[in-house]
Amino acid sequence: MNIIEVKNLVKKFDDIIAVDDISFSVEKGKIFAFLGPNGAGKTTTIKMFTTLLQPTSGKILINGFDPVTNSDDVRCSFGIIFQDPSLDDELTAFENLEFHGVLYDVPKKIRRERINELLKIVELESRKNDLVKEFSGGMKRRLEIARGLLHHPKIIFLDEPTLGLDPQTRNHLWSYIKDMNEKEDITVFFSTHYMEEADRMSDRIAIIDNGKIVAEGSAEELKTKTASATLEDAFLKLTGKAIREEGANAVDKLRKMSRLWRR
Amino acid sequence: MEKIKKYSKVIYILWLRQLKRYSRSRARIIGSLAQPVLFLVAMGFGFGPIYQKAGGGNYIQFIAPGIIAMSIIFTAMFGGMEVIYDRQFGFLKETLVAPVPRWTIMLGRTFGGATVSTLQGVAVFLIALIIGFRPENIFIAPLALVYMALVATSFTALGTAIASTMEDMQAFPLVMNFLIMPLFFLSGALFPLTGLPKAIQIIIRVNPLSYGVDGIRGILTGQMHFAYHTDFFVLFIFTSLALAVGSYLFSKIEV
Numbered sequence: 001m002n003i004i005e006v007k008n009l010v011k012k013f014d015d016i017i018a019v020d021d022i023s024f025s026v027e028k029g030k031i032f033a034f035l036g037p038n039g040a041g042k043t044t045t046i047k048m049f050t051t052l053l054q055p056t057s058g059k060i061l062i063n064g065f066d067p068v069t070n071s072d073d074v075r076c077s078f079g080i081i082f083q084d085p086s087l088d089d090e091l092t093a094f095e096n097l098e099f100h101g102v103l104y105d106v107p108k109k110i111r112r113e114r115i116n117e118l119l120k121i122v123e124l125e126s127r128k129n130d131l132v133k134e135f136s137g138g139m140k141r142r143l144e145i146a147r148g149l150l151h152h153p154k155i156i157f158l159d160e161p162t163l164g165l166d167p168q169t170r171n172h173l174w175s176y177i178k179d180m181n182e183k184e185d186i187t188v189f190f191s192t193h194y195m196e197e198a199d200r201m202s203d204r205i206a207i208i209d210n211g212k213i214v215a216e217g218s219a220e221e222l223k224t225k226t227a228s229a230t231l232e233d234a235f236l237k238l239t240g241k242a243i244r245e246e247g248a249n250a251v252d253k254l255r256k257m258s259r260l261w262r263r
Numbered sequence: 264m265e266k267i268k269k270y271s272k273v274i275y276i277l278w279l280r281q282l283k284r285y286s287r288s289r290a291r292i293i294g295s296l297a298q299p300v301l302f303l304v305a306m307g308f309g310f311g312p313i314y315q316k317a318g319g320g321n322y323i324q325f326i327a328p329g330i331i332a333m334s335i336i337f338t339a340m341f342g343g344m345e346v347i348y349d350r351q352f353g354f355l356k357e358t359l360v361a362p363v364p365r366w367t368i369m370l371g372r373t374f375g376g377a378t379v380s381t382l383q384g385v386a387v388f389l390i391a392l393i394i395g396f397r398p399e400n401i402f403i404a405p406l407a408l409v410y411m412a413l414v415a416t417s418f419t420a421l422g423t424a425i426a427s428t429m430e431d432m433q434a435f436p437l438v439m440n441f442l443i444m445p446l447f448f449l450s451g452a453l454f455p456l457t458g459l460p461k462a463i464q465i466i467i468r469v470n471p472l473s474y475g476v477d478g479i480r481g482i483l484t485g486q487m488h489f490a491y492h493t494d495f496f497v498l499f500i501f502t503s504l505a506l507a508v509g510s511y512l513f514s515k516i517e518v
Binding site: 084099105 | 362
């Protein structure tokens with residue numbers, strides 16, 4: 001059974017085509033890596049999956065529901081760790097987690113247990129009652145991850161979850177995610193720039209570039225197909241070696257600019 | 264039933280968040296009290312003698328309810344527009360992907376902002392007491408909370424509605440100068456509504472804040488231009504409308 005189903009998905013921001021007619025599917029219970037250079041359209045795609053953006057055309061089904069017409073049902077199906085900050089600075093670490101737990105209707109007992117467990121994993125137990133605005137960037141990132149794992153949805157979206165984490169935390173994080181995936185059959189959909197991570201963790205990989213899916217398959221298949229020793233080499237062969245513009249931001253800026261012009 | 268319980272929990276936690284944020288920013292509390300106090304003192308004492316001579320009676324007595332309404336609408340609009348800050352700091356996303364209908368998020372935020380604004384109004388009321396304001400009947404005075412709460416809720420919802428369509432704070436001065444200020448100055452908060460030019464009267468009649476000011480003033484001082492039930496009815500309709508529009512626009516936010 002496919003828990004994510006995408007057909008001819010297109011997202012245009014005025015003249016820019018961020019996602020260009022992509023189709024793919026993710027099987028339930030799998031770990032799926034969504035790779036691509038900066039600005040390839042990863043975050044835009046995830047935003048459309050998670051009801052934060054409306055697609056220009058095409059069809060998405062998340063857990064059988066369409067984010068455009070059944071957004072409430074879709075939102076009940078997933079959890080997400082965003083790429084950029086989304087904490088409330090004026091609340092403490094504990095309050096941020098507690099808030100999330102209530103929002104996601106996690107029963108109090110489980111909620112408290114998980115909060116403690118997750119704070120341990122991200123090594124923030126001792127700072128639990130401090131305001132988030134006093135935290136460093138790395139601490140905020142770790143708290144964000146703890147928060148995203150607090151409830152156990154059917155699908156979890158991780159948009160570059162390990163960016164800027166030390167190897168220890170990254171390791172803890174992945175073993176927790178793997179555990180969730182195995183024990184509770186939670187589908188994991190993640191994007192990353194660490195090819196080694198994608199190689200090791202994912203059952204299946206899709207590579208997106210310039211808004212188009214350029215390859216799809218298991219890590220082994222992609223390596224064989226491109227005759228490469230590592231996934232990194234395969235990735236470079238598929239997407240080229242040119243360095244990209246700072247992606248999502250560039251698109252955001254263009255969006256803003258075009259809005260200004262329209263005024 | 265299960266759903267109602269879940270939704271009310273979500274509304275409660277968002278309400279609590281707004282209150283916590285407010286109680287933690289002492290600078291904001293003091294800052295937002297400074298303006299109403301200045302108005303009360305400068306206008307109240309400044310225009311007091313002239314107002315008295317013209318036969319209007321005690322001016323502090325007249326404007327205190329207006330200034331209470333002013334502090335509420337300012338705090339409420341700012342509170343509603345916090346959506347923009349949340350968007351910039353990213354927290355808005357966290358609430359937008361929550362597994363509940365977005366109107367519950369909007370209601371929680373709005374009730375939180377409205378509670379804060381009402382408290383702000385009560386603080387101004389207490390300060391007015393120190394300055395020399397005397398309610399006509401201290402036992403009836405708490406009824407003014409009904410009108411204060413309606414003003415607070417409707418304008419927080421309006422602020423949320425406006426902020427839902429804005430990307431950043433750049434348009435904020437526009438809202439301030441073309442909406443909040445005219446609403447306040449043309450509401451009868453500062454002057455009696457009798458004997459005004461026709462055009463101004465019409466504007467005041469379509470300004471929902473006029474009815475809030477009138478209701479609060481009526482209860483606190485017994486001076487009224489409209490009637491209690493008119494004030495209540497108009498405010499109630501306006502509040503419902505603002506909540507409906509606010510929820511709609513909030514649920515359409517894309518980030």
